[in-house]
Amino acid sequence: xxxxxxxxxxxxxxxxxxxxxxxxxxxxxxxxxxxxxxxxxxxxxxxxxxxxxxxxxxxxxxxxxxxxxxxxxxxxxxxxxxxxxxxxxxxxxxxxxxxxxxxxxxxxxxxx
Amino acid sequence: xxxxxxxxxxxxxxxxxxxxxxxxxxxxxxxxxxxxxxxxxxxxxxxxxxxxxxxxxxxxxxxxxxxxxxxxxxxxxxxxxxxxxxxxxxxxxxxxxxxxxxxxxxxxxxxxxxxxxx
Numbered sequence: 001x002x003x004x005x006x007x008x009x010x011x012x013x014x015x016x017x018x019x020x021x022x023x024x025x026x027x028x029x030x031x032x033x034x035x036x037x038x039x040x041x042x043x044x045x046x047x048x049x050x051x052x053x054x055x056x057x058x059x060x061x062x063x064x065x066x067x068x069x070x071x072x073x074x075x076x077x078x079x080x081x082x083x084x085x086x087x088x089x090x091x092x093x094x095x096x097x098x099x100x101x102x103x104x105x106x107x108x109x110x111x112x
Numbered sequence: 113x114x115x116x117x118x119x120x121x122x123x124x125x126x127x128x129x130x131x132x133x134x135x136x137x138x139x140x141x142x143x144x145x146x147x148x149x150x151x152x153x154x155x156x157x158x159x160x161x162x163x164x165x166x167x168x169x170x171x172x173x174x175x176x177x178x179x180x181x182x183x184x185x186x187x188x189x190x191x192x193x194x195x196x197x198x199x200x201x202x203x204x205x206x207x208x209x210x211x212x213x214x215x216x217x218x219x220x221x222x223x224x225x226x227x228x229x230x
Contacts, residue, residue: 004154033218042116042200042220043155056217091154098216103154 002027004104006092012110013082021077021107025094032075033101034067035091043091049075082111115139116203116221124227128190133224135201136183142204144177144184145218149198160204191228198223 005024013019025032031050035043045059049069057067064082069075079086087110093101117136125131135144143162147155159168161177161184168175172195174187184201202218 035220040222042118042202042222043218044220045217048217093154100157100160101218103156105152105154 004092004094004102006090006104006107008107009105010108010110012112014112015082015084017082017111019079019082019109021079021090021109023075023077023092023094023104025073025075025092026102027073029094029096029102030072031095031097031099031101032069033093033095034075034077035093037089037091037106039088046077079109082109084111087111115219116201118199118201118221118224120224121222122225122227124229125191127192127228127230129228130187130189131191131226132185132187133199133226134183134185135221137203138182139203139205140181141219142181142206142216144181145202145204146175146184146186147200147202149200149223155200188226191226193228193230196226196228198225 004026007022033048034046036046037043047054047060047067048056052069052072064080067077089106089108091103091106093103095101115137119134143160145160146158148158149155159175161175164179164181166177172189176185200220200223202220204216
């Protein structure tokens with residue numbers, strides 16, 4: 001069964017570098033969400049896509065973070081000039097319209 | 113700002129014991145969800161409670177939504193080592209956008225890390 005997949009599963013980078021994190025949602029799911037989960041915390045909302053457009057990006061912490069979903073399926077979360085504080089697990093979830101969100105396994109980002 | 117407070121943060125018990133974890137908020141949610149997350153995995157939905165006072169049972173797990181839809185509890189009977197994991201509550205609130213669209217935004221608590229020892 002094809003659930004939500006995320007790549008890479010782990011990413012180690014140096015402070016100041018650029019990273020891209022990819023999310024493949026469940027086929028046919030129109031809604032896609034990105035969350036960030038820091039150590040000892042629950043997931044925090046970053047951005048929500050309905051189709052190709054970002055309907056709600058109020059959770060993005062600053063302008064170093066950007067996400068796209070050009071064809072309404074795969075999404076990429078892009079982080080510029082990474083900082084040590086960006087280290088976290090980045091989770092992607094997808095759903096049918098406003099239904100149950102199904103989460104991927106996450107990408108563990110470590111910024112050295 | 114943590115809108116949902118979960119307690120306890122950590123819980124270590126022996127197999128066969130009962131336990132209750134709590135999720136409290138000063139905000140009203142349209143519904144509340146409980147998730148379980150294992151190391152290296154994303155959260156997996158256990159249940160959604162919608163109506164104030166609602167009680168749902170899932171095998172040995174009992175979920176309750178407070179009358180005012182601000183709090184919830186999860187009770188596990190006769191815990192087993194397989195119940196070990198991070199239990200997260202998440203409040204769902206309908207958000208309306210200027211574009212005319214809407215979505216349910218999830219706000220998560222910090223979680224309760226449960227360890228059930230054999």
